Amino acid sequence: MGYIYSTNQTKGVNTYRTFVRSLIINYLIGSVIAVIGVGGSLMFSTLSVSQSDDSLLAMTLGISLVIMVCTESVVFARHVSPIRAVFLSKDLSKDIYIKAYRRIYRFPVLSVFRIMVPHWLGALVPGVTISLIEIHYHILSLPYSYVFLAVLGSFLVAGMHAMVEFFLTSRTIQPILTFFSEVLDSPYSTAAPVTGQVLVPVRVKFLLSVLVIGVLPLLLFGMAGQIRLSQTDGGASFQYWNWIAAVMVIGIAFASYGAWLLSNDVKSPIATLEQLMFQVQNGDFEVRALVPYSDEFSKLASGFNHMVTGLAERERTNDQLVDSYFATLAAALDARDRYTAGHSTRVAEYAVIIGREVGLAESEVSLLRKSALLHDIGKIGIRDEVLLKDGKLTDEEFEVIKNHPVIGESILQKIQPELTMQPLLPGVRSHHERYDGKxxxxxxxxxxxxLFGRILAVADAYDAMTSDRPYRAGMTQNKALSILESGKGTQWDPQFVDAFICATR
Incomplete structure (x- = not known):
């Protein structure tokens, strides 16, 4: 932990300070744009009040802002506390980093909560309370309806502020998320805990953003217009409100439809690429993305296709290397004895014939071929005087030979990564098992x-019978097939004997 503390702490503290400073700046920007720029301008430019009422409103607004800042500061401190804990504690466990990472990842959503609850309510509740008291005791010369409009207007302004805060915070969290990802990756070797998690879908983000941009200013304009009209001509107020309501309905409908179109335009290519990436993840490197887009998604689709083409080429190269590796091992084994040269390669050919005849998938056939190439790898562990003996083996020597399937399995288990060899182990270990259990x-x-053991038993026996040995000549094909036929159900699996005979005759 000392290394983590000394190496990452200085960088982390600087990143954290930049993060908090950026959040404060974002908050001020959002407040200036939404609260002061929009809300304040509308309130003071719309209301026609006396100078004393103007002073009362300013005082009420000031008190509300002080309470709002205090309330919001408490909530902000709670939101940032898991992150701050990383830089206050010397016990930097992985769990502390993970908890902080999760909190940072959720910060854009938390910023919306902070604006819509402690920020809005922190200003609204005291402001409305003070205003109602002042109106009740005739200190403030405004109708009660204005308080209701102020509540609605402040909610609309808070919504606009929350949208600005969400997007600014989404950009602000990127450097500190990168820092925590690096820490989790090294030295903890742990992936980021929420990679790929979607907190706010693109569709929802676009729908709400366009509605806020398109509808809330329209509603604010309508409210401001209603207030101004009511102060000048009460008779025309009702007609004006009917007109502005119709405009609002049309505006909301158009903004909603536009948001739906925009979200679909973004969501569709993302969903397509997501599905294609899932196929690539499952090993399908033949997929390609169509490029029917005229925007940046065209470059993204082209880049995806280029990436998959590179992965496919690399996969083909890796397959060739692996095949060469297996073939080289088999050749090295066969080279120990000139009489068994090519044995593993021939057994692999016969096994592939059987596998395809019984309808195995090509992926299974490929694994079967590799198992066949390495089925006798354990003979590397058999001493030469036994393995290369010209005459018939004694019982003791045969017992030594019988160990080669287990030795072969043990050798392959040591090859890394383990998953590469795991499918081959059953065939290597069991290719000398008999169908009758002997x-x-x-x-x-x-x-x-x-399965592979039963197939390899047939292929191995056939090649052994048809190959020359120091003590005997190889059998003819017909004779070897006849012996296989007679051994069905005792030494070999009838299904695979029949398949091999059918494919070779």
């Missing part, structure tokens, strides 16, 4: 024997 090393019977 084989080795485990004495498995029938379908207890792994």
């Amino acid at each position: 084989g080795y090393p485990d004495g498995l019977k029938g379908e207890q024997i792994p």
